[in-house]
Amino acid sequence: MTSHRKSLARVLAVGLAILSTGLLVAAQPGWAAPAIPAAQPVAVSAELTTADADAWLDGVLPALLEREEIPGAAVSIVRDGRVLTRRGFGLADTGISGNQPRPVDPERTIFRVGSVSKTVVATAVMQLVQRGQVDLDRPVTDYVNIELPTRFRTPITLRHLLTHTAGFEEVYANMILPAGTPVPALRETVTAAPPDQIYEPGTTPAYSNYSYALAAYVVESVTGREAAEYLQDEVLRAAGMATASFAQPLPERLNADLAQVYPSRHQQPIPFELVGPWPPGSLSASAADMAAFLLAQLNTGGSALLNQQTLALMHSPALGEDRLGGLAAGHRMALGLFEEDRNGRRILGHSGDLIHSHAALQLYPDDATGIFIAVNGSGARADSATVLRRAVLDGFADRYFPAAGPGPSPVGTAADHAQAVAGIYGLSRTPQSTFMRAYSMLASVQISADDAGTLTIPLLTDAGGTPVRLAEVEPWVWQDSEGHHRVAVRVDEAGAVGAIGVSPALVLLPKPAWQVMAAPVVAGSLGVLLFALLAWPVRAIIGWRLKAPLDLPRRDMRLRRITLTAAAVIAVGVTLWAGAVMQMSGGFSAQPGLIRGAQAATALGALGLVPAVWRAMRASRQAHKSRAVLATLVALAFLGFGAVALAGGLLLPDITY
Template identity: 25%
Template sequence: MTRRTGVFLYIILLALCFPHSFSAAENTTPSGIPIDDLEEFVDDYVEEYIGDTVAGASIIAIKDNQIVLSKGYGYADVENQIPMDPEATVLEWGSITKLFVWVSAMQLAEQGKLDLKEDIRTYLPEGFLAKLNYDDPITILNLMHHNAGFEDNIFDLLFDSPEHLVSLEEVLKTAEPEQVFKPGEVVAYSNYSTSLAAYIIEEITGQPFYEYVEEHIFEELEMNHSTMHLPMEDNQEMEFQKGKGYFPGENGGFIESQPFYISMYPSGGINGTATDLAKFAQALMLPDSENTSLFLENETLSELLTTSYAPEEGVPGLAHGFWEYDGEYRGLTHSGNTVAYSSNMQIVPEDNFAIIILTNQADEIDLLFGLTDKLVGRGDQTVQENLPLTSEIEGSYLSARRTYNGFMNLYAYLAPLHVKPINNNEIELNLAGFKATYTQTNPYVYKLKSGDDVFIPSNVMYFHENDGEIMQISTTYADYLPMDKNKPFLYISLGVFIWCVVYFLINPFILFVQAILQKRRKKKILMVTKWNWILTLSGTALAVNIVVLIIRMLNKPMRIYSDLLPHFIGNYVFSVTSFISVVVIIVLWRKNQLSKGRKIGYLLTCVSSILFIACLIIWQMYS
């Protein structure tokens, strides 16, 4: 009895001192869920969402290089009741596609054909990038880390017709964004950076990027039910197996999405099955006894998964394009979204575990992040003593991943990140109505305590402090920078804009009534009155043009730039006409005897027109 008791106590001691080793021996997920209970756990979790907020999902879990769960939930085709099948249902992977760019880059680096630290202009045609504002070199590592300094650009990214598709080279030229940050300073998730890296691979290999991936990754891993070659209609077999994409409808229903097409396909163009993506995940977590089929040497795979960028020691960063995740063990992850599909893949090499979730639902988060979080767990939440006051970081911040040039810059100000202290060690974050509580564990390092699932990918935030001032916030996918416009300015701008739009939409009816009365009284119409009419109608046309532009963008944000060009030309024409009218009215003002009421009316129209144009200039509504 004494010997048995001693052995039992020894096992308990091991479990307490080395919980990771103990749980691994028990064959569990990183969070501690027994593999034998995994299917039941997942079934119970997804039941709340499938058929309600999610049309369908394919879910695969891998443990010790073996698939321990592969199951479809819901429907690939709601109308025809076709069930989701991980082995057969083809879905859009979205930005998980980017990982294939980075693996390809590492393959070429291993062969000595690509230097990750070399200026990318070495590999590009002369003058290929025309909007660089810094002389500092941009490297492949900068592209991998999304810190090359590019602003975000949503135009010419997605199309509703294949006729708009152009070559990768052409779309990179026409949709080139402005470089707004010095390379290496700010992380801002960039589709352009990834597609630019893929084009460099094309230049080095002399073959289309999709062909390179087919030959060096898909064929190597026998991913026979996936393609990067678009449009999908060219592959009838895969098109037939593709699950339909959905938007959330009213009363829990689903609205089928129309097909969309992407010229920057290396950033999000792969269509494939969950089983094929699982093969990719398995290839990234090979046992030490096996040789990798992705690279010539296993050391290259190890390098790929090694941290290559971190904002601060101990804070998750990137591993050559893979986002690090602070789970029970270090995770490497990437999610993806297209117009009506969303996905997530996370590997946990230290525990030989992976979870893959593909859905045919737009902007899904509860399964992608909520379920993943339950399976991989959270990192150490131990709190240090004598930490900085939370009041130091209070404020409003804007995502660095945004448009800085053109009217789309306005969108960032509609949903800033608000940080508010709760107590000496906790803060509340509010982003577009989503809320979460974070706890400070180390100086200026905050970890997610509770809140909406949308915050799970950024479960660790690091606040960069300099002399008591927060310079930026490091989070997954994009840094945040302090708000560059104060609230009074924003409220005044909004008030002026609303006033001008309402004024110029109503004023023509008032002038029309005045014109009828004037005609009945047989009064002569003065020249200044005619110009006031021109000014009013120009302002009305400007207001209508802006309102229509806003409605069109809200209805379908992803557009080709040429589709909106008539609006910008209209803004110029109507603004110039308004300016000329104001000048003429001022000149004619003293030459005509006007009643006090008319003077007030004309003055109000002139001032409103000037304020309207000033507002449009400030918010860059001319491009």
């Protein structure tokens, strides 16, 4: 439901690969936003007018849609309290299913906007703050009659929920529901299987859909109105978003204007994308609707949603150095919005991704400007929609708000600090209490440093997908030469790295050595077991052809057969895990029976350690030392696989995830 870096498809792809071998005013005194280095005031190279914006879009978007094989897109741009342009490009319905082809109409065509929905939820919460009905820093449990799974004494607050710092682990199940599935009530969403808390609130950004579902439930509990009704009346309708809706599926009156959603332009459309954890990702809206929302957020001429003081609070960095430590020197979360500074300009934004629907909005609050884009397909490649969206948003910034001069020079501590940062890390957005913990163990991000103190982080790339080079511009703060990426590092008093901020809602955490070893251990273990399985029939055929059967004592022969059978069972288990991963790859849930079968095969196969060790011990006392070596390798492979399976939670009895 977000493009973070971290989307579910990428997470599951990594898991499959492993198993088979995503400032206006500070909110409180002292919470000023970090300075964005700039040589001088930014100069505008092109005047942002309706004519120029339309000409620019005409020169960019049709070619991008064609190249990336995405059916259609809609864009809204607002400035100084008015809509500069609303444009539609390509097709809302390609006609491939037999319908009449239908072009995108920016006034009428409705797109699914994914996690852009969270900005609406945050706005609703801020309305309650403005009325004095809730306090951002009171425990959430003061407003809802549910128990939350907490591990720390620090209570969870609305500030934590809106900044993705409540400390919840990642949850994958039921992100996208099969067509025709009833969407659960909001209370059921937040109480059925709440995620475990793995970080102390306020300290570790970790993107959380559950947090926003819980925030919406606070709105429902405090107002006494269903969240869907409140959001529709008090935010969408109040802002003038005439066709926007959180309903799933859409009301009949809106269906005719809904954009069909396609994997790519030449494929059949998919059914309406039903989002499980609603309302954080379930909004549908047109470009005209989102233009109205942008204007309400920018508050030029008065906002229909929030007063100027509350908007200033919403748009300010919501957590300071007292909680985030050194991470506060980088980009931070506002209340429901990401800092996305570029070219020395402060930008607040949010992106959203479902299966094949993608959208994003950006606000330039200091320039009374906003832009929104949505597309109705993923395109020819896995990153096509991201490439298109980024080309438009970055191109808009570079055309109308370009950098004025060279960025800051590297500081003298760069080389030493870069070497301290270089290493292997894991994502903070991770599952820990479920069988999906295996992913967090096996997936890693390696940060490298050169002798000049330049860092390379694979998650941070340029428009072409090449990782950017980051120079230290302040102690423990890195930035690329164009100022598009800003990375802050939190260190302890001894200078040891504790967290690296690559996004306002995502940090990298150092991986312990035993987790770093998990991937090579499981890969090596599966490789040895696969070799042993393949060698079994090969040796039998050779022995038959040469009339030289394997000469082993009877007990050793039985132990060998049992061991190899266990290895075959592990292969079955890996195949079943791969099948479960494939089912989850689009955000859908895996069949419980498939997971249970994978667990059973994993457990039974891992028991092959007993006969494998027994045979290795017997072989070590026999004359054929090569057999002893091979038997020992097989025993170690069973040990390695079993250890990773246990540590990764693959055998946990609770299969909610």
